[in-house]
Amino acid sequence: MFHLLAxxxxxxxxxxxxxxxxxxxxxxxxxxxxxVVAFAxxxxxxxxxxxxxxxxxxxxxxxxxxxxxxxxxxxQPEKRTERKVVHNSRALVxxxxxxxxxxHDATGSAVPATPNRLEQVTDVLADSKFIEQLRERHDVHLAxxxxxxxxxxxxxxxxxxxxxxxxxxSPAADETGEEQDEPEIDWQAALVPQGIETRLGQSLRxxxxxxxxxxxxxxVLFSDGGQNAGIDPAVAxxxxxxxxxxxxxVGLGSDRRPANVRVGDLVAPSRAFPGDSFKITxxxxxxxxxxxxxxxxxxxxxxGSDRNEDGRxxxxxxxxxxxxxxxxxxxxxxxxxxxxxxxxxLRVKAPAEDSNATDDMQEADVEIVDxxxxxxxxxxxxxxxxxxxxNQLKRDKDVLIDVWxxxxxxxxxxxxxxxxxxxxxxxxxxxEYDCVVAFDPDWKALDETQVDLLERWVAEKAGGLIAxxxxxxxxxxxxxxxxxxxxxxxxxxxxxxxVLFEEGRFGSTVPWPIDFTREGLEGEFLWLADSxxxxxxxxxxxxxxxxxxxxxxxxxxxxxYGRYSDPxxxxxxxxxxxxxxxxxxxxxxxxxxxxxxxxxxALDDRYxxxxxxxxxxxxxxxxxxxxxxxxxxxxxRDRYLLGNTVVVRAQLSDPQFEPLDxxxxxxxxVRPDSTSETLQMTPDPARKGMYVGQFTALVEGTYRxxxxxxxxxxxxxxxxxQVRVPDIERENPERNDALLSELAKRTGGxxxxxxxxxxxxxxxxxLPNQLQDRTETTYLAxxxxxxxxxxxxxxxxxxxxxxxxxxxxxxxxxxxx
Numbered sequence: 001m002f003h004l005l006a007x008x009x010x011x012x013x014x015x016x017x018x019x020x021x022x023x024x025x026x027x028x029x030x031x032x033x034x035x036v037v038a039f040a041x042x043x044x045x046x047x048x049x050x051x052x053x054x055x056x057x058x059x060x061x062x063x064x065x066x067x068x069x070x071x072x073x074x075x076q077p078e079k080r081t082e083r084k085v086v087h088n089s090r091a092l093v094x095x096x097x098x099x100x101x102x103x104h105d106a107t108g109s110a111v112p113a114t115p116n117r118l119e120q121v122t123d124v125l126a127d128s129k130f131i132e133q134l135r136e137r138h139d140v141h142l143a144x145x146x147x148x149x150x151x152x153x154x155x156x157x158x159x160x161x162x163x164x165x166x167x168x169x170s171p172a173a174d175e176t177g178e179e180q181d182e183p184e185i186d187w188q189a190a191l192v193p194q195g196i197e198t199r200l201g202q203s204l205r206x207x208x209x210x211x212x213x214x215x216x217x218x219x220v221l222f223s224d225g226g227q228n229a230g231i232d233p234a235v236a237x238x239x240x241x242x243x244x245x246x247x248x249x250v251g252l253g254s255d256r257r258p259a260n261v262r263v264g265d266l267v268a269p270s271r272a273f274p275g276d277s278f279k280i281t282x283x284x285x286x287x288x289x290x291x292x293x294x295x296x297x298x299x300x301x302x303x304g305s306d307r308n309e310d311g312r313x314x315x316x317x318x319x320x321x322x323x324x325x326x327x328x329x330x331x332x333x334x335x336x337x338x339x340x341x342x343x344x345x346l347r348v349k350a351p352a353e354d355s356n357a358t359d360d361m362q363e364a365d366v367e368i369v370d371x372x373x374x375x376x377x378x379x380x381x382x383x384x385x386x387x388x389x390x391n392q393l394k395r396d397k398d399v400l401i402d403v404w405x406x407x408x409x410x411x412x413x414x415x416x417x418x419x420x421x422x423x424x425x426x427x428x429x430x431x432e433y434d435c436v437v438a439f440d441p442d443w444k445a446l447d448e449t450q451v452d453l454l455e456r457w458v459a460e461k462a463g464g465l466i467a468x469x470x471x472x473x474x475x476x477x478x479x480x481x482x483x484x485x486x487x488x489x490x491x492x493x494x495x496x497x498x499v500l501f502e503e504g505r506f507g508s509t510v511p512w513p514i515d516f517t518r519e520g521l522e523g524e525f526l527w528l529a530d531s532x533x534x535x536x537x538x539x540x541x542x543x544x545x546x547x548x549x550x551x552x553x554x555x556x557x558x559x560x561y562g563r564y565s566d567p568x569x570x571x572x573x574x575x576x577x578x579x580x581x582x583x584x585x586x587x588x589x590x591x592x593x594x595x596x597x598x599x600x601x602a603l604d605d606r607y608x609x610x611x612x613x614x615x616x617x618x619x620x621x622x623x624x625x626x627x628x629x630x631x632x633x634x635x636x637r638d639r640y641l642l643g644n645t646v647v648v649r650a651q652l653s654d655p656q657f658e659p660l661d662x663x664x665x666x667x668x669x670v671r672p673d674s675t676s677e678t679l680q681m682t683p684d685p686a687r688k689g690m691y692v693g694q695f696t697a698l699v700e701g702t703y704r705x706x707x708x709x710x711x712x713x714x715x716x717x718x719x720x721x722q723v724r725v726p727d728i729e730r731e732n733p734e735r736n737d738a739l740l741s742e743l744a745k746r747t748g749g750x751x752x753x754x755x756x757x758x759x760x761x762x763x764x765x766x767l768p769n770q771l772q773d774r775t776e777t778t779y780l781a782x783x784x785x786x787x788x789x790x791x792x793x794x795x796x797x798x799x800x801x802x803x804x805x806x807x808x809x810x811x812x813x814x815x816x817x
Contacts, residue, residue: 008081009779015076036067051814062807069800079788082779088157089217089774091138094207095121095191096200096223096252098146099729102193102642102698105254116698117252120755121222122187130758131155133768137775138217142185145203146195147229153185192696194643196518196726198223199230204247204743205239212243215774218749219245220758220767224253225736228728233739237746246749248767250758253735258355259288261321265724266346266362266702267530270621270638271369272336273398281530282330282346282362286321288353293320295349298332303341303365303718307704310345319348339370343720358673363702365720374432375616377403377416378423379439380473385595386439390415392609402433406442423450430457434620437612439595440470443477443486455485459585459687462632462651464619465489468595469549491558491582491591492551511544511599512566514578520561524639525618526579528600528607532726541603548576548593558582559636564593581619585687586632586651588619630657630709633717640697640723648705648719650681650691655711659689662710667693672701672723681707697723 020026040063048056101118115123124130134140135158142152200223207219219240227233240247265283272278280298296319301311315332322328330346347361354360375393379386382405393401394415404420405412412419423446424430430453446454457463467490477483478494487494516539520526527535548564554577562579569576578593600607622632631652640646648667652660667679681693697703700723709715737753744751752764760766 008083010079010081012077012079015078015784016074033071037064040064040067055810055814059807059810062803062810066800066803066807069796069803073793073796073800077792079785080783081785085778085780087215087776087778088139089137089215089772090141090211091134091217091768091771092141092143092207092211092219093125093134094203094219094221094223095125095142095144096146096198096221096226097144097191097193097643098195098198098226099193099642099725100198100224100226100733101252102700102725103253103733116193117224118191118193120252121250122191124755124758125185125191126187130768132158133759133766134220134771136768137773138771141211142190143207144191145199145207147197147199148195149203149206152190192643193698194641196522196641197229197728198226200225200227200739201233201236202230204233204236205231208236208239208243208245212239212245215776216243216245217771217774219247220250220771221247221740221743222250222252222755223740224733225249225251225738225740226729226732227736227739228732233743237743240747245747247743247747248749248752248770249740249744250752250755250767251735251737251740252755253733255735255737257287257324257734259353260355260359261286261289261292261294261348261350262356262359263346263348263362264327265722266344266364268344268364268366270365270617271367272334273372274336274339274368274370276398277333277335278366280332280334280344280346280364280366282332284319284321284328284330284348285325286328287324289321289351290323291320292351293318294351295319296330297347297349298334299345299347300334300342301345303343304716305343307343310347311343314344336366336368339368341365341367359701362722363720364722365718372398372400373434373616373620374400374402376420376424376433376436377401377439378436378441379403379405379407380442380470381405381407381440383439383470383595384598385468388598388601388608389437389612392612396613406445424453425450427453427456430454431461433457433463434623435464435466435616437466437468437616439468440473441467442473443483444480446486448482451483451485455489458489458587458589460651462586462588462620462622462634464587464616464621464623465584465589466592466615466619467589468592470595471547471549474549489584489589491555491580491589492577493553493555495550495552508546508566510566511546512564512569513542513544514539514562515565515575516562516579517560519559520579522641522644523561523637525614525637526561526611527614528610538603538607542600543602545578545594545596545599547596548578551577551593553577554580555582583634583636583649585690586622586634586649588622590615590619630655630712630715631660631707631717633705633707633719635705635719635721638721640721642697642700642723642725644697644723645694646697646703646721647692647694648679648681649684650707650717652689652691652709660691660710661688665691665707665710668706669695670704670706671699672703673699697721699723700725 041060044056044060044063048059097118102116104114104116131140135155137157139157140155142155144150144152204219204221262285263282264285266280268280269278282296284296286292295316297316298314299310299312300314301309305311314334317330319328319330343363343365345361345363350357350360377386377390390401390403393399401416402418402420403414403416404423405414408414410421458465478487521532521536528538529535544565553574554560558580559582560577560580563575564578565575576593579591581588581590597611598608600611622634631650634649634651636647650665652665654660664680664682667681668676669679670676679693679695681691684690684692703721703723705719705721707717709717741751750770752758752767754762757764758767
């Protein structure tokens with residue numbers, strides 16, 4: 001609402017005339033008034049023939065005065081007090097936060113030698129000179145964009161010295177009209193390179209459409225010009241020209257690409273088995289080295305050994321590099337021989353002209369485990385999903401599978417290693433399993449001890465639970481108060497009443513695709529191919545599923561990976577949750593809205609098998625990668641995009657194997673450039689012995705996480721994660737001078753090269769001086785002054801009555817009728 005100060009002006013107006021919208025309205029009023037006056041004059045000329053000239057004129061004047069009073073009454077005079085409102089001129093500052101803004105141009109990579117592109121922007125914004133100069137004449141509206149446009153804050157115009165500020169339309173005022181404290185902006189936190197694509201044209205167009213009704217002085221755009229998605233910037237230029245909003249562009253980054261070869265990614269399984277070969281794949285990218293042939297070497301060393309040493313040479317290849325930005329895969333077959341965690345390092349022997357030696361290698365950890373994955377399938381009935389997965393796991397030589405088919409008769413045959421007649425009831429039985437896959441199970445068949453055992457297995461023993469919803473048993477147990485612990489395991493909130501069959505939408509006649517969220521597209525355990533783009537294409541060919549189980553939504557802290565896409569099933573603005581996951585203690589739980597992934601087999605049998613193989617590994621990785629008898633270190637996934645927030649969890653126990661109880665534990669985060677920071681992990685109030693911390697991945701490459709276990713000698717929990725920039729943000733990383741210059745030139749702005757030039761460096765005029773003050777002053781109409789209205793109506797009545805009474809008296813004295 002408007003924040004108003006006491007600057008006012010008083011106006012008087014005739015309310016009746018405000019309703020006169022046509023010229024003939026005034027002509028009719030004038031004609032009526034003329035006719036009335038003419039009639040009065042004619043009448044008095046006739047009546048006053050025998051009177052003295054002065055008496056006749058006096059009577060005529062009194063009658064005209066009375067008629068004039070009636071005219072004034074008809075016109076309705078009003079008194080209003082208007083309030084002056086100043087709409088400050090606005091300067092819109094728009095910052096590109098796509099992942100290409102995290103690149104460091106001195107080396108052409110994301111490994112720092114100088115501040116990256118976005119850090120150059122934050123340095124300018126954090127320096128008060130630029131923002132303060134803008135605020136001398138404008139309100140400064142701050143926003144960022146990548147795939148979407150997001151507002152950051154509004155900084156009000158600074159009051160001029162020695163002047164009384166006028167009333168202003170102030171976004172800093174709350175609903176009561178009180179001025180709010182101006183926000184303090186943490187620029188490093190507000191501007192993080194995180195967008196996997198750059199929708200420059202679309203974001204500009206949306207910002208212009210949102211602000212065009214206000215007094216906008218101009219848009220200051222900080223970007224490298226890396227338009228790679230969304231509408232054409234020409235649409236934004238047309239919108240800016242129509243709204244008469246100039247765009248001042250500030251170009252970041254280098255306008256050329258240095259020669260460089262880099263190991264863009266290294267993919268290896270998180271675990272392998274002695275005697276079973278596995279593949280390690282590296283991905284090379286190069287600039288300016290097309291068709292050059294180089295040596296690529298793969299080394300390995302025991303985890304915990306000197307990281308400055310390459311270790312044992314496992315294999316080497318000669319590789320011919322591709323063209324500009326082309327990704328060249330390099331694959332190695334490895335045959336492990338002994339159990340233990342090993343670090344594999346892929347190194348490329350770069351030529352002398354390589355501009356950045358720090359990105360010539362990548363590392364990945366592989367746990368060589370001499371054990372098989374133990375999986376328990378629990379199903380209320382032999383559904384297709386259950387049958388296909390049981391057969392698949394039985395064929396897998398790395399898996400031991402037990403089944404509990406709740407509807408099976410005693411003595412029934414099942415293709416499994418063991419057939420259970422009931423759910424495990426002792427820790428010895430339960431803790432042998434790495435993963436439980438539950439197909440619309442009847443959890444009411446478990447007694448209290450078994451429910452407690454399942455919850456403890458997930459929370460304390462890092463068990464992985466995959467829960468599939470279904471139309472048969474779900475409604476029978478979701479409202480049961482005895483199964484509160486089972487409900488707590490699920491990453492979704494169930495409805496407070498029993499869901500009607502038709503609300504669940506099981507048995508729809510039309511399949512609907514799974515609408516993957518950003519987390520779902522980035523989650524490699526859901527990929528059906530080697531890359532996110534190829535996987536998205538395959539999922540796009542999938543016709544979809546016919547049903548889902550209706551839930552209220554995801555729990556706080558849970559991650560939604562996919563939604564049921566039928567628009568008629570939406571609740572408010574959200575589609576129903578179909579795929580979701582969460583950490584529960586040290587374990588993971590993954591939820592599917594129905595058991596219909598078997599329909600992937602219509603595209604290819606391998607997709608179904610890959611989906612469940614990766615999902616089982618994902619939820620059970622905590623048990624398969626136990627780093628110590630006293631704890632484990634957990635992350636959401638092993639691979640992140642630049643700018644992602646990495647949430648780290650640690651389940652720790654003391655020397656007596658009781659949950660650890662200390663105020664905090666220190667996690668060392670070693671970045672790819674060998675710099676490090678210490679992250680203090682704090683206790684999770686919901687789970688004893690669980691500690692949580694997070695950091696933002698701002699450097700591309702391999703991060704190493706190390707957590708010394710308190711009160712131990714050499715017990716250190718370690719994990720590695722890979723941070724990368726998506727290919728779409730690397731295709732054209734150089735500064736797009738042509739686009740940024742066109743945006744400025746065609747809208748009446750200027751193009752600045754480099755963030756430091758906005759204050760007048762390199763011969764450029766200071767940018768704040770180029771933005772014209774477009775402050776607008778308006779007056780808000782006030783309410784009618786009722787006291788004034790009462791006073792003038794009373795006075796007018798007295799005046800009319802007085803004139804008529806005096807006329808009557810004179811007529812009586814003059815012996816007129």
